[in-house]
Amino acid sequence: MATDRWGAGKAGRSPPRVALVGQPNSGKSTLFNAIVGYRAVASNFPGTTVEALRGRANVGGRRVEVVDLPGTYSLLGGDLAERVTREFLLSGDVDAVIQVADASLLGRSLELTLELAELGIPMVVCLNMADEAEHKGIKIDRERLEGILGVPVVLTVATRGVGLRELSAALSQACPARPPSYPPEIEAALKNLEKLGISSRALALQLLLGAPLEGMAAELKEEVERIRRGLSVQGEDLALLLADHRNLLASRIFREAVKVERGRVGWRERLDDLLMHPLLAYPFLLLTLFLLFWLTFWIGGSLEGLLSPALAGLSEAVRAALGEGGWAQFLAGALDGLLAGIGIALPYLLPFYLLLALLEDSGYLPRIGFLLDGLMHRIGLHGKSVIPLLLGYGCSVPAVLATRILEDERDRYVTAALSVLIPCAARTVVIFGLVGRFLGPVAAFALYLGNILVVGLAGRVLRRFLPGLGAGLILEIPPYRVPTLRTLLGKTWLRLRDFLKIAGPLLIISSAFLELFRALGWEVWLNRLTLFLTWPLGLPPQAGVPLIFGVLRKELSLVLLTQAFGTTDLGSVLTTGQLLVFTVFVIFYIPCMATLGALWREMGLRRTVFVLLGTTGLALFLGLVSRLFATLAL
Amino acid sequence: MSFDFPAPLSTLPPGGVGRVVAIHGGRGPSLRLRRLGVRPGALVRVATVGRWGGPVLVEVDGCQVALGRGLAQHILVEPCGPSPGNGH
Ligand SMILES: Nc1nc2c(ncn2[C@@H]2O[C@H](COP(=O)(O)OP(=O)(O)OP(=O)(O)O)[C@@H](O)[C@H]2O)c(=O)[nH]1
Ligand SMILES: [Mg+2]
Numbered sequence: 154m155a156t157d158r159w160g161a162g163k164a165g166r167s168p169p170r171v172a173l174v175g176q177p178n179s180g181k182s183t184l185f186n187a188i189v190g191y192r193a194v195a196s197n198f199p200g201t202t203v204e205a206l207r208g209r210a211n212v213g214g215r216r217v218e219v220v221d222l223p224g225t226y227s228l229l230g231g232d233l234a235e236r237v238t239r240e241f242l243l244s245g246d247v248d249a250v251i252q253v254a255d256a257s258l259l260g261r262s263l264e265l266t267l268e269l270a271e272l273g274i275p276m277v278v279c280l281n282m283a284d285e286a287e288h289k290g291i292k293i294d295r296e297r298l299e300g301i302l303g304v305p306v307v308l309t310v311a312t313r314g315v316g317l318r319e320l321s322a323a324l325s326q327a328c329p330a331r332p333p334s335y336p337p338e339i340e341a342a343l344k345n346l347e348k349l350g351i352s353s354r355a356l357a358l359q360l361l362l363g364a365p366l367e368g369m370a371a372e373l374k375e376e377v378e379r380i381r382r383g384l385s386v387q388g389e390d391l392a393l394l395l396a397d398h399r400n401l402l403a404s405r406i407f408r409e410a411v412k413v414e415r416g417r418v419g420w421r422e423r424l425d426d427l428l429m430h431p432l433l434a435y436p437f438l439l440l441t442l443f444l445l446f447w448l449t450f451w452i453g454g455s456l457e458g459l460l461s462p463a464l465a466g467l468s469e470a471v472r473a474a475l476g477e478g479g480w481a482q483f484l485a486g487a488l489d490g491l492l493a494g495i496g497i498a499l500p501y502l503l504p505f506y507l508l509l510a511l512l513e514d515s516g517y518l519p520r521i522g523f524l525l526d527g528l529m530h531r532i533g534l535h536g537k538s539v540i541p542l543l544l545g546y547g548c549s550v551p552a553v554l555a556t557r558i559l560e561d562e563r564d565r566y567v568t569a570a571l572s573v574l575i576p577c578a579a580r581t582v583v584i585f586g587l588v589g590r591f592l593g594p595v596a597a598f599a600l601y602l603g604n605i606l607v608v609g610l611a612g613r614v615l616r617r618f619l620p621g622l623g624a625g626l627i628l629e630i631p632p633y634r635v636p637t638l639r640t641l642l643g644k645t646w647l648r649l650r651d652f653l654k655i656a657g658p659l660l661i662i663s664s665a666f667l668e669l670f671r672a673l674g675w676e677v678w679l680n681r682l683t684l685f686l687t688w689p690l691g692l693p694p695q696a697g698v699p700l701i702f703g704v705l706r707k708e709l710s711l712v713l714l715t716q717a718f719g720t721t722d723l724g725s726v727l728t729t730g731q732l733l734v735f736t737v738f739v740i741f742y743i744p745c746m747a748t749l750g751a752l753w754r755e756m757g758l759r760r761t762v763f764v765l766l767g768t769t770g771l772a773l774f775l776g777l778v779s780r781l782f783a784t785l786a787l
Numbered sequence: 788m789s790f791d792f793p794a795p796l797s798t799l800p801p802g803g804v805g806r807v808v809a810i811h812g813g814r815g816p817s818l819r820l821r822r823l824g825v826r827p828g829a830l831v832r833v834a835t836v837g838r839w840g841g842p843v844l845v846e847v848d849g850c851q852v853a854l855g856r857g858l859a860q861h862i863l864v865e866p867c868g869p870s871p872g873n874g875h
Contacts, residue, residue, distance in 0.1 A: 226822035258850050261824055289849065389814035396821050429835050429844070523853040527839035535855060536842060560819075625855025626842050627819055632851075 168209065168216040170246065171324065174238060174269060175253035176262055177201075177224030178631050180281040183311040183640065184253055185221035188212065191643035193221050194551070196513035197636075198540060199629045200224065200558035203234040205241055213321035220247075223557075226261075228268050228355065229362065229392050233557035233565075242272060243356060249327045250276040251320070256286035256293060256308065259411055263403035264396070266302060270330035271355040276304050277323045283308040283316070285632070290416035298410040303331040312637050333402050335395065338384060345380050349373060358395070363388055421633045428517070434524050445512065445546075446601060449505040450585050450594055456500035461721065464496040483668050486716070490664020493721065494656060494712045498582045502652060503645070505578050509547050510644040514636035518543055519628055526626050532612025533619075535559075535626040538568040542608075545575030547648070549748040552577075553755055560624060566756055567615050570764050573744040573752070574608050574771075576601070578648075579707035580740050586711050588736045591724040596733070604740060607775065655747075656706055663702045663709055667716055670698070676717075690734050690776045693727070703739055705746055710739050730783030737779045742772035794866060797843055797859035799833045805864030806830055812861035820858070824848040831864065 173181040177199030185193050189208030194201060206221045222241055223234035231239070241247070252269055254262030259280070266278060280286070280293060299306045305323035309316030332354055334340060339361070346357040350373075360366070361381055366374045381387070386394055428437055468489055475481035512518065518540055526536030537559055545552035552572040556565040576584060589597035670676040676698060680687070683697030695717040703710025714735070718726045727735070743765055744752070752761040793808050807829045810817045817826075824847045825831065834844040834851060843859040845852055854862070 230818055230822070258848065260848050261850070389818060392818055393814065393821065396818070397826065400821075400826065425834070431835070431838055519853070523837060523842055523844060526853070526855060527837055527841035530840070536853065624816060624819065625858035626853055627823060627855070627858065628842075628853045629823060630844065630851040630853055 168218050169248040170218045170220060171212070171249045171251060172220045172222055172241065172247045173251050173253055174222055174242065174265075175224060175281075176226055176255060176258070176265060177629065179224065179253045179255040179258075179262070180309075180311040181224065181253045182206075182221050184251075184279070184281060184309065185219060186640075186643065187311050187314050187317055188219055191647055194644060194647065195640065196510075196518070196644075197516040197631055197634050198513070198519045199631065200232075200234060200540065200555065203554050203557040204237060213325050215325070217324075225265070227265060227396065228271075228359075229396070232560050237557075242269075242274075243353075243359065245353075247274055249324065250274050251324070252276060252278045253281050253311075254278060255282050256280035257282050257289050257291060259286070259291065259293065260404060260407045263406050264399045266330065267333045267399045267402055268355075270302075270332040271353075271358060273329045273332070273353055273355070275327035276330055277320070277327045278302060278304055278306045279316075279320055280306060280308045281311050284310045284313075288417055288419070290414035292412040292414060294410045294412075298406070301406050301410060304328060312640060333399055335398055339391075339395075342380050342384055346377065349376055351377075362392055362395075424633055425520075429520060429523070438521060438524060441512070441517065442601075443598070445505075445508050446581070446598065447594070448508055449501055449581065450589050450597065452504035453501035453585060454590070456503065457496065460500055461496045464492045468492050483665060483672070486668030487661045487665035490660045490667075490712060490716060491657060493664075493715050494660035494708060497586050497712060497715070497721070498579070498652070498656070498708045499649075501582045501585050502578055502649060505581060506547070506645045506648045507641065509578075510641050511636060513644075514634060514640060516631050516633045519630050522626075522628055523630060532567075532571075532609060533616040533621060534564055534567060534612065537626055537628050538564060541568050541572050542575060545572040545577060546581075548577045548579075549573045549575070549744055550751045553748060553751040556755065561621075563619050563621050566760060567612065567619060569752060569756060570615065570760075570767070571608050571612055573748055573764060573768065574604070574611060574741060576604060576740050577707065579745070582708050583711045583739050584736055587723065587732045591732050592729055600736065600740070607741075607771075611771070656708060659705055659709065660712060663705065663713060664716055667698060667702075667713060686738075686773070689773070690738060691780050692731055692735055696731075696735060700738070700742070703745075704743050707739060707745055710735075728783075729787050730780065733783055733787070734776050734779045738772045738776040740772075741775055742769050744768060792865070793863040795860045796831065796833070796845070796854070796862040796864050797836075797856055799843075799864065799866060801833050801835050803866060804830065804832045805866045807862060808865050809863040810861060811863065812858070816858060816861060820854075820862070823852050824850070825852065825854070825862065830867075 173185055175181050182193040182195035182202050186195060189210040192208055193206050202221060202223045208219050209216065210219055222238040225231060225235040225238045228239050250269055252266055269276060295306050295308060305326045307316055307319045307323045309320060342361055343354060343357050346360065351357045360377055366377055428434060471488055472485045475485050521543065522536035522539040525539050529536055529538055541552045541555040544555050549572060553569045556569045559565045559568060584597050584600055588600060670679060680694040680697040683700060684694060686700065687694055687697050696714060699710045699713035699717055702713050714723060715721045720726060749761060752764055799805055807825060807827050809827060810820060829847055832846045834846055836843050840856050842853045842855050845854060
């Protein structure tokens with residue numbers, strides 16, 4: 154009979170909840186995507202996932218809720234992202250755990266297996282990256298491992314969907330793993346805690362290690378405190394002792410179940426001779442970033458040229474069909490906004506997202522972190538901060554969230570504040586659509602370089618107010634990987650879909666509002682209200698409303714600018730100086746709504762307001778500088 | 788081999804191998820390092836050393852970890868392997 158060893162979830166939860174847990178970069182999100190469809194961003198660097206993501210799927214003929222969690226090295230300590238996972242697991246709201254372990258780094262993963270065993274939750278060990286383990290000459294005796302751990306073990310290659318069927322089958326056989334036994338003194342303490350009604354070993358261990366005892370009855374608290382203080386080792390020493398103990402057990406298991414033969418040395422090992430070369434690495438880094446934007450500009454420009462006549466034709470046809478009249482104009486305006494947005498933004502977003510996915514999946518990002526660590530020290534940060542900053546070129550929201558991978562509170566704030574200054578994909582659309590198109594690609598690239606300079610200077614200034622250099626860099630550098638077409642397209646589509654889903658309606662609504670304001674005669678008033686910005690910057694008053702809407706999403710500023718002037722050939726209505734000033738202002742002023750929301754959630758209101766005021770002041774200042782530069786040099 | 792008494796990890800040249808004997812600088816760094824396999828007794832190999840006081844890239848347990856220079860100075864190792872540039 155195919156009965157399960159674990160039921161329909163505690164407290165009658167239906168469907169039962171299965172959590173994917175494992176060390177960072179072991180392929181949890183890739184596996185999640187393979188099970189529930191492409192929903193989670195997966196990239197080749199540790200710390201991609203920083204919050205829990207749920208999805209539902211039929212696994213082995215049963216409906217389950219699958220949860221993708223941030224990667225974690227251990228249930229002890231760690232950064233904010235790791236804490237999300239720990240709290241999720243200790244909450245007891247999980248019916249089964251799939252430990253996704255990197256089979257090519259099995260030794261370390263087994264330590265986590267032992268830690269997860271303390272949870273007493275039914276589990277399955279999924280040895281992912283079986284392909285890479287084979288390359289490295291690592292031969293795993295699966296059945297032996299099953300025997301030792303007492304749980305099903307399966308081998309998978311998540312990127313190619315290999316082993317998924319076995320995983321489904323194994324899930325119905327999931328059972329709690331054998332917890333490790335610790336030195337007698339600690340086992341006795343655990344027993345005593347159990348007598349007090351703390352039955353989960355994992356929770357008991359956390360208590361022994363000094364987890365806060367909030368919400369506990371006073372008597373119980375006292376008892377726990379007594380047991381805790383009775384131990385001969387305490388606090389972080391105890392944590393070290395437990396970690397070393399598990400390490401010892403794990404290496405014993407490793408020796409019994411794994412044979413390591415000579416692996417193959419391939420191009421991946423040799424690539425670092427070039428890309429991490431003490432001298433050549435830096436020109437190569439610049440070249441890579443240059444190529445990312447140059448290809449985006451070049452492909453985007455070509456696509457735009459192909460797309461815009463078709464869209465213009467469509468818009469014409471619709472206008473003709475709708476005829477004249479108030480409502481018709483309103484509708485046509487809304488449609489124009491959508492078409493303009495698609496015509497302007499999509500051509501650049503598509504190649505940019507593809508190239509960004511390529512970069513993220515290659516494994517180069519953490520290496521950039523390594524290369525820039527020394528430089529980052531000058532602004533009081535570490536190389537790890539480079540990852541959120543680089544993600545900022547894609548979108549500021551994940552960049553702000555990615556600061557969770559930093560251990561230090563101050564580092565998180567400074568990195569988040571700087572990451573919103575990095576031109577995201579939406580701002581790249583504005584840069585290429587205005588400066589690239591009308592002033593030429595050289596000017597556009599100068600803006601990117603200038604932006605990096607400003608971020609660096611802003612970092613120096615922030616360091617003045619928030620001094621400090623947190624604990625040093627510890628960053629795992631994964632091997633290079635060749636992304637599969639499936640993962641590349643999956644990720645690109647995920648991001649484009651987000652754009653269409655969120656920007657699409659916004660484009661329609663804002664354009665419709667612009668028409669409405671016009672019809673009511675409000676546009677002039679709104680533009681007058683923003684004169685305090687447009688006048689000093691030397692911009693025409695019509696740029697005011699687009700700048701207001703740009704706060705919703707930065708592309709809107711460009712799209713509405715074309716609407717406000719009634720032409721996509723903005724070079725004919727604005728001077729080159731005005732185009733430059735407008736773009737510079739859009740790059741730096743108030744981060745968009747979504748980013749403000751993320752900042753608020755992660756850093757609190759006060760700091761968000763500070764970022765808001767700081768960026769606007771900076772934008773105004775840099776706008777004025779660009780205006781001065783334009784009058785003198787252009 | 789010119790010396791084999793414990794020296795900071797940061798002094799190993801690229802290619803050098805050492806066995807970790809102690810980690811100084813408090814328990815915080817010890818715990819953080821341990822999660823990635825850098826613990827007393829572990830064998831580490833220096834792959835590259837970053838410029839401008841940059842980090843040290845080490846291989847430990849078959850995986851590469853970048854360690855800030857400051858941290859690397861707190862990790863004492865016993866040099867025990869081929870270290871080109873050291874000696875002949
Ligand atoms: N060769 C190979 N690569 C894989 C496999 N599974 C995942 N990858 C790649 O490994 C990288 C990491 O995958 P993710 O799914 O993002 O890993 P994760 O565990 O979610 O990582 P975090 O969210 O950072 O904890 C990606 O580049 C994947 O394409 C596999 O079985 N074989
Ligand atoms: Mg993930």
